[in-house]
Every structure is written in C-alpha cells, then in structure tokens.
Amino acid sequence: MKDAVAALFERALDQLIADNIINSVDRKPVHIENTRDPAHGDLATNVAMMHAKAAQIAPRALAEKLIEHLPASEAIEAVEIAGPGFINVRLAKGAAFEPVVRCLTERDQFGLHPTTKERVQVEYVSANPTGPLHVGHGRGAAYGATLVNLLKARGHQVEAEYYVNDAGRQMNILAVSVYLRYLETTGEAIVFPSAGYQGQYIAELGDTLHDNTGNSIAIAFHDLIKDVTPDSETTKDAHIDGLIQSAKEALGDRWNLPFNLALHSILEDIQDDLSEFGANFDQWFREKSLVTSGEIDQAIATLEARGYLFEKGGALWFRSTDFGDDKDRVVRRDNGETTYFASDIAYIANKFSRGFDRIIYVWGADHHGYIVRIKAAAEALGFDPERLTIRLVQFAILYKEGERLQMSTRSGSFVTLRELRDDVGRDACRYFYVMRKADQHLDFDLSLATSQTKDNPVYYIQYAHARICRVLEGLNETPFDEAHGLNHLTELTTQDELDLATAVGRFPEVVKKASDSLEAHLICYYLQELAADFHRWYNGTRLLVDDLQVRDARLALATAVQIVIRNGLDLLGVSAPRSM
RNA sequence: GCGCCUGUAGCUCAACCGGAUAGAGCAACGGCCUUCUAAGCCGUAGGUUGCAGGUUCGAUUCCUGCCAGGCGUGCCA
Incomplete structure (x- = not known):
C-alpha cells in the first residue's frame, strides 16, 4: 500500500x-x-x-x-x-482490510518478496574447532541464521557458510593436548602444559584415542619433553610449540591420529549443536583447502604483483596502510609460515571468485580490529570492498535471578551453547539472542527466558498464536468459512480491529527493512507489538459470536494474525505452538 | 596514546536512513476472570534524549569539542 x-x-x-x-x-x-x-x-x-x-x-x-x-x-x-x-x-475503509485478504491468499508466502538475482553469502559462527561452542558463539549463530532467513525472505539467493580453521597453530595445540591426555591413559605420568586445552572433553578424546589405537602410538613422556623449553608464564608458548614439534617428530605420519580425531569429533559436535539450534549451513569451508590448493601462495603472489608487499626483518608484509590501516601486517613470518591473516586474504579471494554479489561476515565484536585490514586486502586484490559487509555481534551477558554469571574460558568452566539450550530451550535462546540490535551488548536473563508469563516476549507471542489456534479449533457445528469471512470484512469496525489489520499489513515492509538493514531485532519488536494488538482485541472482543458474518470476519482477521506470527517466528527460528 | 562502538523513564530497550505531542516492557500504584487459555487485558505515574556548540523550516538522528563506559590495538589464532 x-x-x-x-x-x-x-x-x-x-x-x-x-x-x-x-x-x-x-x-x-x-x-x-x-x-x-x-x-x-x-x-x-x-x-x-x-x-x-x-x-x-x-x-x-x-x-x-x-x-x-x-x-x-x-x-x-x-x-x-x-x-x-x-x-x-x-x-x-475497504483498503484498511486489504492486508487481511492478501495475507490469507499468500499464506506462508505472506511477507516474502520477489526473487532477485542477487547472490549473497553469509559466513557466520566460524568458531575454531578446538572445543564445544559456548554461549558467546550462540548469539552469532542465532543472528547469522536469522539473517540468512531474512535475506531469503527478501528474495536473495543466499548461501550460508562456516569457515573451519583446521590449519592453524591452535589445531596443533589441540592435537597435542589430546595426545598428552592419551599418554596419561597409557599410564604415563605427564605434566600438562599451561597453554594446552584444559576441558574435560580433551580427556575424553584422549580416552577415545586410546580405545582406537591402544598403546601403539605411545612414547615416554620424558623423551617427548627432553629438548623442550620449560613451561612458565613467559615461555608457555615456546613450551607448547616445542611439545608439538617433538610429538610430530616422534609420531611422523601418525600425528594425524590425534589431530584428525580431535578435529573430526569436535567439528561433528559443533555441527550437531548448530543443527539442533536451527543454524544451517550450505558449506563447511576448510582453511586447509586454501593451503593444499595453493590459493594462499597465489593470493600472496597477486599482492606481490600489484606491489603491495615488502620485506622487513625476514618477514613478508602487506602494506595495508595504503588502505587506511594503522599499520602494515605480516603475511609470512620469518620462519616461513604464513599467518592466519594470509589465509584470510586467500579466503576472501576465494569468496569473490565464486561470484557472490555480496559477501557478509558475521564476527564477534572482539574482531572489530580486523575490519579495516580485511577490506584493505579485498581492495588490494582488486575487488570492490563495497560488496563486503562485516557485521559485528556483541557478547551476551548471562544473568540468572539477577546475578551475573561469571564466565571463565581459562579454567574451561564456560557455559556451553548446548547447556544453555538444555536450560532455556531453543525457542527462548533463538529469540533472546536476536531481540536486541546485534552490535549492542545484550543482557540475557535466563530466569526471564524460562518464565511463562507475559514478561517473557517469547511466551507472549507464542501465546497469542496458541490462543488463535484454540479458537479456530473450538468451533461448533458451523465450520469457519474463510471466503465468507473475507466477504464480510466490513463487519470489522472497532479501532482494535483496524489497528490489527494495519499491523498485519506492516509485516512485509518490516521484513524488507529488517533484511535490508540486517537488523533482525526489528522482527522481534514487530511481533511483540502485533501480539499486544491481538491480546488487546481478544480480551475485549468475543470472536465466536452467533452472527456468522461477524464471526467469520473476525476469524479471518485472527487467521491473518496467526499466519503472520507463524511466518515471523519462522524467520527467527522459533516455533509457533498450537497449544500451550 | 590511537581506532571503533555506546550513552534515551529507576531498570532493559524502541523510535520506520532528518519529521508532527520521544514510545514499549519491567519495577510502583489502582482496576478486570460464571463468557473462545488471566501464560491475558485496562488505567495512573515516570524525560533538559550524557554535556556544550553548530548545520536548517525541523535534530534522539547529521557535524565539532568535551565527559563517561565498553572493546580493540602482536612476526597471536
């Protein structure tokens, strides 16, 4: 309209x-x-x-x-x-109820926009596969998944992708951590490195490794640690790198056993976790593929040819300051290893080569320092940085009964996403994570998320939907005739009914705006308002009246609200229960 | 130090790319169940939009400065 x-x-x-x-x-x-x-x-x-x-x-x-x-x-x-x-x-007057007609005609398509030719990639979560996802990743997962839904609803062709960091130093640290726990199960007395991964799941992986291989890849701990720098606050990095080096030399090809076991089982856990959370991906992109395909070297060569690289102190640098960065960045260290940033450069070249019109990264807010350099890399490679969008997601702070939950990743005592889902349920999780603007801090009140009152927006909205379902199911001998209702929409005369019809009509434009601005929280606010409009009407107006013209007109309006709530919750990955 | 983000009711947040009298929810107070789910509804109260300037018909929104808070700032990943 x-x-x-x-x-x-x-x-x-x-x-x-x-x-x-x-x-x-x-x-x-x-x-x-x-x-x-x-x-x-x-x-x-x-x-x-x-x-x-x-x-x-x-x-x-x-x-x-x-x-x-x-x-x-x-x-x-x-x-x-x-x-x-x-x-x-x-x-x-007639136009006011036009949205109801349209909604009942389009049903689950109501709110969707015509297909565009634009191909959009959304990369999100992309947590290192070094442990289970925790609540910090949850928000990125919920936001990214909703973003994918919104962009699809807008008519874009969307591909969701997860970048698996399976090639970096962290993976080696993970593998050596698992290997050491394995050695423990063989009866070796070990001293666990302070920079190793601590969690219980590491010990479990060590057990599994032992189940798989018996003692066949065990070596004496004192041999392993023989030439390694001692562990201390200042040398813990050198210590763990030494352990990795030593283990690799001792195991040769069999280094793959702890490495792949850790990678695959943790990645599989992450995949299950996200799938249960309703965050789906079309592509799990391996960092390692950039190494084996030679794309990293190729990207470096391209930058070299374009004159953006220089050598200093034995390392190879990218002159990102040409593109507004504070300082230049190393792409290949003096020891010959390419940096994580080099992978990122190759990855972005790979993304552009796949022909996306728009590339969206969803990052944790702690990565905001990387925005300039990644855009610089894109530009230096000759791509249009305008086609690149980076959205930051701030951390969520968990509260329970007014108390802030302390989170410590050091001791491995963080709250996992799975625990959170078990605690408050998927619906409340998905909703609470995206109910605020993504780049703002979020207070996640666990007590509120599990409460079954109108204070909890998830229940409030779902309750409106359930109420409508119950009314439609609670009909007596004369069934609801939708066409009959649509023909008598003029029976709807109150301000509440006009407001509700107007609210229904706003849904498509809210979807459009939320999608174009990448602001998922707008859907939440809208649904809360729609639910409020409905509850107000429902409370003051009896729907199942004897006059069938009035009744069916009201039921048509109620059905439109039901459809919009269902479609809206669907975008958020939240269920719309028929009864509560 | 430098860079990015944020500052709106006691609390948590909105405000449709600059619009009309800045809106919700919670907390407070007062009402509404013999009727389709009270997991709900209605009403009252609550504001110098951090501060000071500027841009114009008009600013919570844009610009500058200041104050306060958060995050970032490695040949780490």
Whole structure:
C-alpha cells in the first residue's frame, strides 16, 4: 500500500517537473511513512517539505500543488495538508482490510518478496574447532541464521557458510593436548602444559584415542619433553610449540591420529549443536583447502604483483596502510609460515571468485580490529570492498535471578551453547539472542527466558498464536468459512480491529527493512507489538459470536494474525505452538 | 596514546536512513476472570534524549569539542 501511494506522489512530482515548478536535478524520492497519530490519517509524506527549498515555494503551497496533480485512486479516501507541510493520507475503509485478504491468499508466502538475482553469502559462527561452542558463539549463530532467513525472505539467493580453521597453530595445540591426555591413559605420568586445552572433553578424546589405537602410538613422556623449553608464564608458548614439534617428530605420519580425531569429533559436535539450534549451513569451508590448493601462495603472489608487499626483518608484509590501516601486517613470518591473516586474504579471494554479489561476515565484536585490514586486502586484490559487509555481534551477558554469571574460558568452566539450550530451550535462546540490535551488548536473563508469563516476549507471542489456534479449533457445528469471512470484512469496525489489520499489513515492509538493514531485532519488536494488538482485541472482543458474518470476519482477521506470527517466528527460528 | 562502538523513564530497550505531542516492557500504584487459555487485558505515574556548540523550516538522528563506559590495538589464532 505504501508503494502504491508513493507511486501516486511520484506521478504528481513528474507533473510538477514537467511544469517547471521543480527542477529535475532537485528531485528526491518520495518517502511514505506510517503515521503515529491516528488524527494524521494512515500514511504521511514529507515530500513537499523536501522539495520546498529548492523550488523556492512555501512547503504548504507546494503540498497544495502536489495534491492538485495527485492521480485519483480508489484506495485513498482523503488527503490533507498538516503541520509545517506534511501531506496526510487517509485510506479508504475497504483498503484498511486489504492486508487481511492478501495475507490469507499468500499464506506462508505472506511477507516474502520477489526473487532477485542477487547472490549473497553469509559466513557466520566460524568458531575454531578446538572445543564445544559456548554461549558467546550462540548469539552469532542465532543472528547469522536469522539473517540468512531474512535475506531469503527478501528474495536473495543466499548461501550460508562456516569457515573451519583446521590449519592453524591452535589445531596443533589441540592435537597435542589430546595426545598428552592419551599418554596419561597409557599410564604415563605427564605434566600438562599451561597453554594446552584444559576441558574435560580433551580427556575424553584422549580416552577415545586410546580405545582406537591402544598403546601403539605411545612414547615416554620424558623423551617427548627432553629438548623442550620449560613451561612458565613467559615461555608457555615456546613450551607448547616445542611439545608439538617433538610429538610430530616422534609420531611422523601418525600425528594425524590425534589431530584428525580431535578435529573430526569436535567439528561433528559443533555441527550437531548448530543443527539442533536451527543454524544451517550450505558449506563447511576448510582453511586447509586454501593451503593444499595453493590459493594462499597465489593470493600472496597477486599482492606481490600489484606491489603491495615488502620485506622487513625476514618477514613478508602487506602494506595495508595504503588502505587506511594503522599499520602494515605480516603475511609470512620469518620462519616461513604464513599467518592466519594470509589465509584470510586467500579466503576472501576465494569468496569473490565464486561470484557472490555480496559477501557478509558475521564476527564477534572482539574482531572489530580486523575490519579495516580485511577490506584493505579485498581492495588490494582488486575487488570492490563495497560488496563486503562485516557485521559485528556483541557478547551476551548471562544473568540468572539477577546475578551475573561469571564466565571463565581459562579454567574451561564456560557455559556451553548446548547447556544453555538444555536450560532455556531453543525457542527462548533463538529469540533472546536476536531481540536486541546485534552490535549492542545484550543482557540475557535466563530466569526471564524460562518464565511463562507475559514478561517473557517469547511466551507472549507464542501465546497469542496458541490462543488463535484454540479458537479456530473450538468451533461448533458451523465450520469457519474463510471466503465468507473475507466477504464480510466490513463487519470489522472497532479501532482494535483496524489497528490489527494495519499491523498485519506492516509485516512485509518490516521484513524488507529488517533484511535490508540486517537488523533482525526489528522482527522481534514487530511481533511483540502485533501480539499486544491481538491480546488487546481478544480480551475485549468475543470472536465466536452467533452472527456468522461477524464471526467469520473476525476469524479471518485472527487467521491473518496467526499466519503472520507463524511466518515471523519462522524467520527467527522459533516455533509457533498450537497449544500451550 | 590511537581506532571503533555506546550513552534515551529507576531498570532493559524502541523510535520506520532528518519529521508532527520521544514510545514499549519491567519495577510502583489502582482496576478486570460464571463468557473462545488471566501464560491475558485496562488505567495512573515516570524525560533538559550524557554535556556544550553548530548545520536548517525541523535534530534522539547529521557535524565539532568535551565527559563517561565498553572493546580493540602482536612476526597471536
């Protein structure tokens, strides 16, 4: 409806331009907005004020001219000028319930937009496969998954991807941690490195390794540690690197056994976890593939050829300062190893080579220092950095009964995503994680998330849906005739009913805005408002009345609300229960 | 030090790319169940939008400075 009205005003603008009242270079697009105050009609536009200055005409006078040239439309009942030059539009009575008709026609397609040709990639979570996902990853997972849904609803062709860091030093640390726990199960007395991975799951993997291989890959701990730098606060990195080196030499090819066991079982755990959370991926992209395919070397060669690399202190540097970075970045260390950043460069080249029109990264907010350099890399490789979007997700702070939950990754006593899901359920998790703007801190109140009251927005919205379902199921001998209801929508006369129909009509534009701005929380706010409108109506108006025309009209409206809630919750990955 | 983000009711947050009288929920107070789920609804109260300037018809929104908080700032991953 907004679009239709906007089109009318565009035509009026055409006319004023044709009449030389407005210069075509000064033209600005018509923006139609919903009014807040019913006294201002249904829709309003500031188009007259926007053009008044350039046209050198008083806003209200210009508004008058616009209205003069506004094409006639059945949908519009009245147009008036108000305030400093707003043009308020009052829609015809019949038009107010048009969204209900549309919603019942389109059903689960209602709110979706036409397919575009745009190919979008969303990469999210991408946590190192060195341990189970924790609650910090949960928000990125919920936000990314919702983003994928929103972009699809917008009509884009979307691919979801998880970047698996299976080639870095952290993986070696993981593997050596598992190997040491394995040695313990063979009866070796070991001293666990302070920089190793601590969690219980490491010991379990050590057990599994022992089950698989027996004592066949065991070596004496004192041999392993013989030439290794001692462990201390300042040398713990050298210590663990030494252990890795020593284990690799001792095991040869069999180093793959702890390495692959750890990688595969943890990755599998992450995959199950995300799948149960409703966060789905089309592609699990391996960092290692960039190594084996030679893409890292290739990317470095490309930067070299373009003159963005230089050598200093035995290392190879990328001159990212040419693109606004604070300092230049190393891509190959003096020991010959490429850095993590080098992989990132190759990865972004790989993404662009796959032909995406838009590439979206969802990162934890602690990575914000990387934005400039990754964009710099894209630009240096000759890609358009405008096609690259990086969205940051702030951490969620967990509260339980008003107390902040302390999280310590050091001791391995973090709360896992799985524990959180077991505790509050998938629906509340998915909803709470995205209910606030992604780049803002989020207070995640566990007590609230599990409470079954109207204070809990998830229950509040789901309850509205369940109420509608129960009404529709609770019919007596005369079944609900939807077409009959749609033919008698004029029986809906109260302000509550008008408000509700208007709210239904807003859904498609909310989806559009949420998708275009990548702001998933807008869906949450919208659904809460819709549910509130419904509860208010339901409380004051009996739906199952004897007059079948009235009854079916009300049931049609209720069905529209039911559909919108279901579609909206679906975007969020939250279920819409039929009864509660 | 430098860079990014944030500052709106007592609390948690909105505010439709600059619009009309800044809105919800919680907490507080007062009402509503013989009727489709009270897991709900209605009402009252609550504000110098961190501070000071600037841009213009109009600023919570854009610009500058200051104050406060968060995060980042490795030949780490």
